[in-house]
Amino acid sequence: MHVALDVPLEGVFDYQHTSPVQIGQRVIVSFGRRQMVGVVVALPQQPSYPPAQVKAVEQVLDDLPPFPADWLRMARFAAAYYHRPLGEVMMPALPGPLRKPSAYLGKRSAGGPVLRMAKRKPRQVEPVDPDLLPVLNPEQQVAVDGILAARGGGCVLLHGVTGSGKTEVYMRVLEQVLAAGRQVLFMVPEINLTPQFEQVLRARLARVLPGDVLAVLHSGLSEGERLRAWLRVAGGQARILLGTRLSIFTPMPELGLIIVDEEHDTSYKQQDGLRYSARDLAVWRGHDLKVPVVLGSATPSLESWNHARQGRYALLSLPNRARAVSLPRVRLVDTRHLRLESGFSPQLLDALEACLDRGEQSLVFINRRGYAPVLHCASCGWLSQCPRCTVYTVLHRQSGFRHNLQCHHCGYQAPVPRACPDCGDQDLQPMGRGTQRIEEFLGEHFPAARIARIDADSTRRKGSAQHLFSQVHAGEVDIMVGTQMVAKGHDFTRLSVVGVLNADATLFAHDFRAPERLFAQLMQVAGRAGRHTEGADVIIQTAYPEQAVYQSLVRHDYLGFAQSALAERESVGLPPYAYQVLLSAEAAQLADAIRLLTQARRLPEDNPQDYPGSDQVFLYDPVPLRVVRVARVERAQLLLESAHRPALQAFVRSWGPQVAELARQQKIRITLEVDPLEI
Helix, strand or coil, X not given: CEEECCCCCCCCEECECCCCCCCCCEEEEEECCEEEEEEEEECCCCCCCCHXXXXXXXXXXXXXXXXXXXXXXXXXXXXXXXXXXXXXXXXXHCCHHHHCXXXXXXXXXXXXXXXXXHHCCCCCCCCCCCCXXXXXXXXXXXXXXXXXXCCCCCEEEEEECXXXXXXXXXXXXXXXXXXXXXXXXXXXXXXXXXXXXXXXXHHXXXXXXXXXXXXXXXXXXXXXXXXXXXXXXXXXXXXXXXXXXXXXXXXXXXXXXXXXXXXXXXXXXXXXXXXCEHHHHHHHHHHHHCCCEEEEECCCCHHHHHHHHCCCCXXXXXXXXXXXXXXXXXXXXXXXXXXXXXCEXXXXXXXXXXHHHHCCEEEEECCCCCCECEEEECCCCCECECCCCCCECEEEECCCCCEEEECCCCCCEEECCCCCCCCCCCCEEEECCCHHHHHHHHHHHCCCCCEEEECCCCCCCCCHHHHHHHHHHCCCCCEEXXXXXXXXXXXXXXXEEEEECCHHXXXXXXXXXXXXXXXXXXXXXXXXXXXXXXXXXXXXXXXXCCCHHHHHHHCCCHHHHHHHHHHHXXXXXXXXXXXXXXXXXXXXXXXXXXXXXXXXXXXXXXXXXXXXXXXXXXECCCEEEEEEEECCEEEEEEXXXXXXXXXXXXXXXXXXXXXXXXXXXXXXXXXXXXXXXXX
């Protein structure tokens, strides 16, 4: 039998077993000096090696049915497309206990994790009152009808302005699918969005299906919670799965609909291990199973928008807000000739004060956590540099009046020096502003206001994000200070003013996707305002108000922005009009990484006949990453580009193993990423 194992080696591995084994079953095998759980993926008549050299399987795990054929197909596709070993796709997709030999061996195994879970009392879910069914407006009804009419395997792009009622469209469609006896996969980009959608779904499901038929799956769950949810979905007890990107790999025996909310969000792309796009795999899975896929967004990715323009996706639009309120007014405040007070313009401070006087809520958005991006000495110019990375350490305020320096790349932490390490001056000053410093200033400027900071630091503990958002929804917060965590998907009923600080930080980034990301981010954060009230204001502070991305925001003109951006990319041959693969190398010295990438680049030049598709693939010169050193490891990258995806895939299939062999000989770590989002 061929067994896929979670090891960084190409191919599958031969084992033998005297009793019948089915494809898709898990087995425990010995690999080198360790025991591992693997998945049987083929049953050849003859092994690849002499039978005497083939090890026997130690245990066949039969506490679960074999993985279904469609799950195995998707794993094979992901392994081939992203150029990873099959075992590195399959095994990390499973809950931890299902892939640990220790969970099945020894006296305490008690029959394995599935049996142990079955003996536990099921978690009691508090009953939820059914929600009141809102009346659909004509645009929503057209969208619902259009999705239900989608042919099997068709992909629908639902483009709706913020507050247009996309969620209600999802609800009506999934009601129909559930009533037909099928399962639904509902994907969201962020963990902190799951409580909000869980509440909405439970209220709606109380009208449709009896009992607890909803499962939630994300990386913030404990191993036991994740296993229980996975088993309920794979066994068909749970009819709807709400999850983040990892949920795409969950077996669903009766899957009838896939919804990908905020489909443009980069969180759907895994950034380590198997670097897959959950959105793209969702489209593939829907096509494979002949079930409809709905991609929803107010700011669709340009790739998805281009698919819709060319007719590969059906396009449905919700151009107006669902409630009788207009879109918020977007104002650009030119900061070039203004005296700012701790980063705030007079216009923004006046708007916040007026909002407080009306008893409404406001949001100050700055996508930079911590107190200040860097600490510096005015006397000699010293800056707080991370000793392990080529970045500055960020000043963070701890409990009380204590501060420390943290590196957001490698995790290094150090106390704030009492004096400048270079010149001894004790007057060290923070430069720039993060969420903590903004929160501090607002507390001084508006002493009566109730202020909540929502970022990765304030929501580190389990349940803390849900608690903070509950306070906001309950009206216990006057001013929110937040990063991108607050920009996505949240429905704040009393929010009427949004202020955006430091928007220009990504305006001139080297990455060609920076304008698209900036537009989507600001459009999303602006869309939190005025969802239930008229006359909402969004104030964006910028030194470049004439930039096209800002002018499109003022007009709420996604179509104009997308048309302009696509024309620009087509003229220079960038995605979605080209396909890319990124090879990264990490070494102790940058020169070693560059040397390996240079050798990799020359391989097709020396023997082009060995690399099919090489005549249609362009390899750029190796370059250092923008942040060269992280955790004392220096990094460089090599970009491959082609106008033909099959040619690029064929080239990488033959070129990748040769590069991996070079890297192994030189003891340099490499990473191959297909369809990279950050270059």
